[in-house]
Amino acid sequence: MSENQNLNNENFQDGNDEECETFEEQLYFECPICNDITPHELIKKVETKKLLRYTVKCQDCGNVHNIEKRCKLQHLKVVVSRYNQSEQFTVDIPDDEKLSVEDTIEVKGENVEITSVELEGSRRVESAMAKDIKMIWAKSLDVPKKVNISVSAGGITRSFSVLVSHNQAFEEDQIYRAGELFFRIKRIKAEKGYFTREVARKIVRIYSEPVSPMRDFIDLTDYVI
Numbered sequence: 557m558s559e560n561q562n563l564n565n566e567n568f569q570d571g572n573d574e575e576c577e578t579f580e581e582q583l584y585f586e587c588p589i590c591n592d593i594t595p596h597e598l599i600k601k602v603e604t605k606k607l608l609r610y611t612v613k614c615q616d617c618g619n620v621h622n623i624e625k626r627c628k629l630q631h632l633k634v635v636v637s638r639y640n641q642s643e644q645f646t647v648d649i650p651d652d653e654k655l656s657v658e659d660t661i662e663v664k665g666e667n668v669e670i671t672s673v674e675l676e677g678s679r680r681v682e683s684a685m686a687k688d689i690k691m692i693w694a695k696s697l698d699v700p701k702k703v704n705i706s707v708s709a710g711g712i713t714r715s716f717s718v719l720v721s722h723n724q725a726f727e728e729d730q731i732y733r734a735g736e737l738f739f740r741i742k743r744i745k746a747e748k749g750y751f752t753r754e755v756a757r758k759i760v761r762i763y764s765e766p767v768s769p770m771r772d773f774i775d776l777t778d779y780v781i
């Protein structure tokens with residue numbers, strides 16, 4: 557038994573104050589039965605965001621026990637928006653976890669997509685480690701996405717919105733129906749520019765023109781709000 561292995565083992569046992577490091581292949585642990593540091597066999601490894609748990613077996617006495625290491629957590633403020641309303645939460649995220657815009661995280665059971673990462677001094681960045689983040693801005697993915705649609709002809713524009721799944725795709729030149737109105741998509745404005753095809757969660761507004769009723773169309777009537 558070397559001093560080094562002994563020391564590592566102690567760090568691991570009361571690792572609450574330690575950074576959440578990747579566990580090294582260390583097969584000497586303290587066995588509660590032998591009451592000694594003994595060689596162990598790794599049986600099972602469970603790794604979650606908050607916890608590393610190893611199920612190990614003492615090679616001297618055969619005792620199977622668990623060894624846990626918790627990560628240092630950062631209490632992060634998250635502002636979750638759903639349509640025009642927002643709500644603030646606090647979530648625990650490991651210090652060394654990198655969070656980026658467009659990442660999906662779970663906040664109190666709700667799936668949200670990160671829209672902005674704010675550091676101290678109100679500086680906004682594309683991504684940062686949890687320990688450097690002051691606040692996260694996000695939008696809920698668990699409520700339907702509100703998509704704004706404009707239908708224009710001869711200087712007259714009708715605008716309405718539909719509530720659809722975040723993954724609902726819209727496509728240029730495709731014919732859609734909303735009640736009595738049939739229309740063809742001309743342009744799709746997304747957060748990052750114009751696209752010929754885009755999913756609802758990224759769409760800012762859809763521009764279209766009215767057409768005569770057709771046989772092939774996608775019916776949005778039930779989703780109009």
Ligand SMILES: [Zn+2]
Nearest residue numbers: 587590614617
């Ligand atoms: Zn033992």
